[in-house]
Amino acid sequence: MPGEYLLDCLFKLGPSRMDGEHEKPVLWQELLAYAQACQLKFERWEFETVMAASRAYVSAKFDGQNPLCIPPVERMNNGHS
Numbered sequence: 001m002p003g004e005y006l007l008d009c010l011f012k013l014g015p016s017r018m019d020g021e022h023e024k025p026v027l028w029q030e031l032l033a034y035a036q037a038c039q040l041k042f043e044r045w046e047f048e049t050v051m052a053a054s055r056a057y058v059s060a061k062f063d064g065q066n067p068l069c070i071p072p073v074e075r076m077n078n079g080h081s
Contacts, residue, residue, distance in 0.1 A: 003049070006046060006049050006050050006053065007053065009034070009035075009040065009050055010026075010050050010053050010054060010057075012034075013026060013030065013034045013050075015053070015057040015058075016054060016057060016058050016061070017030065023058055023061065023062075024058060025051065025054040025055045025057070025058050026054045028047075028051065031047060031050055031051065032047075035047070
């Protein structure tokens with residue numbers, strides 16, 4: 001799948017971080033340090049995509065705590081966004 005390497009990067013890094021009691025998206029500094037340590041030669045859009053995926057992960061996880069939340073798969077199939 002195109003872009004799968006970006007999801008691999010996100011989940012090897014960790015899709016989120018804890019900030020006290022709250023789960024937050026990863027920080028740019030964490031992603032940059034990970035990319036340097038792994039000698040990844042990402043372009044700007046690739047970094048932005050990984051960061052957007054981290055924000056989406058945390059947002060979906062937060063939304064999922066609501067028992068009335070429509071699952072993401074059903075949102076896509078029913079035209080919700």
